[in-house]
Amino acid sequence: MSRTVYVNGEYLPEEEATVSVFDRGFLFADGVYEVTSVLGGKLIDFAGHAARLKRSLGELEMAAPVDDDTLLDIHRELVARNDIEDGLVYLQVTRGAADRDFAFPEGAAPTLVMFTQSKPGLAESPAAANGIKVISIPDIRWGRRDIKTVQLLYPSMGKMMAKKAGADDAWMTEDGHVTEGTSNNAYIVKGGKIITRHLSNDILHGITRAAVLRFAREAQMEVEERAFTVEEAKAADEAFVTSASAFVMPVVEIDGVTLGDGAPGPVARRLREIYLDESRKAAV
Template identity: 50%
Template sequence: MGRIVYVHGQFVPEEEARIGLFDRGFLFGDAVYEVTAVIAGRMIDNDLHLARLERSLGELDIRLSLSRADIEAVQAGLIGRNALSDGVVYLQVSRGEADRDFFYPGAMEPKLIGFTQAKTLTGTKAQAEGIAVDLQPDPRWHRRDIKTTMLLGQVMAKQAARGRGFADVWLVEDGVVTEGASSTAHIVTHDGRILTRAASEATLPGCTQRALARLCERHGLRIEERAFTPKEAREAAEAFQTSASSLVTPVVRIGDQAVGDGRPGPMTRKLQALYLEAAGVPA
């Protein structure tokens, strides 16, 4: 017996889980998803994740009948049934099932699935030492602000980056960095400003990014929402990326150029500590 997963209203062993052949998430990528970090059995920034899920559903006019409290109960059920201490809980909502057609029926029953993944989220080698990221042209569709399951562009970019010896990849469009393939990109200028992209249709609004912005405001750190170029990123004092599954991870090399002195910088270390403190993780 493996994990217990959630499929269309039931908790079942993963070996017994099934989705329909004509599920539009499977056929068209007509689905959205969210991933919430779990540390010591507790969900982190889940209010931000569920708010983003609701927004994504609204943008696609997928009308899930479950309330936020219902969804939280599913998440808690998955965490409890799988005795998850550290890792993530994944949710996915598709528009539903109908015979394959680009046009979908007016009344459909959305399908919710969920599962957990056990992972080490804190104290990782990447967080301690930093990572190198590749730079590649952004291959994705226009509406990146909707967290859909259409991730083939990201898969291709990450796979190509790994083949070139990089841990991850930042995407570039119109001469500026959009975001990481599964993260939000940040740089720190030499005068101590933290730069990251503002919310728009070009990028996914990061939940960890938003939580970190709140902490910066609370602690008097200067954060500026604007696009930056690959040249600015390479010449920055520091760089880092954020996501639910990697928290705050230093970026110490971009392409073939070291960032700063090639080691995680003091601002990144400060932000790592502030985020873990806010998440209730012991130092």
């Protein structure tokens, strides 16, 4: 049986779901998105994702297609209709359909598309037990990485660079410093201190990042928000990434250099445990 998806007010079988060939998301990547995890049939960090969506839309002067309450209702309906126990809900808003012109169209209704992905055992990923390997690549993206746009070609290329190098992911770098992973925020741990890049237009303001740092501080862990170099990362005791779908994922190798004893470190393991426990309690 096919999935039920949501397109502009309608719940449809995925085979019947369409958007216009003139949609600006298709023609200009003129759109934003969010991904919310589902554990035990409930949404993780929904309020944070809704708030970031609102911010992204505002930064691009794009109209919100629905209010937050309606957005939550649609998420829950899709989870129920598709019987999602563990998985993801993907949401995309574009400026809508209009004849092709670089100038923003006046009066175009935004397009809202949402669908689910079932991922049984999402929180029990084998990668979390073993850790992942990353490579470093130049960050050549545009200057507003804080806006969660659908312009994901270079991150996709980065994933492929990592795959060809026998690694799992890539960390993007600028002036020798790590900005972020292809689809996650990056961290190192040295002497028990958690170090991650400070918020700015250079990185995405991760919802999982915010929660993990809050939990870390509540657990009396030391946190320093600053840029760090690739060389500093290679000399770290451990490293990890955070994202809505990977939660807290240990990193055990950077550019072929093994971190620590080559196994996930205690800080990353503990943070993953805390994050999953607390997030499940607060899930909606």
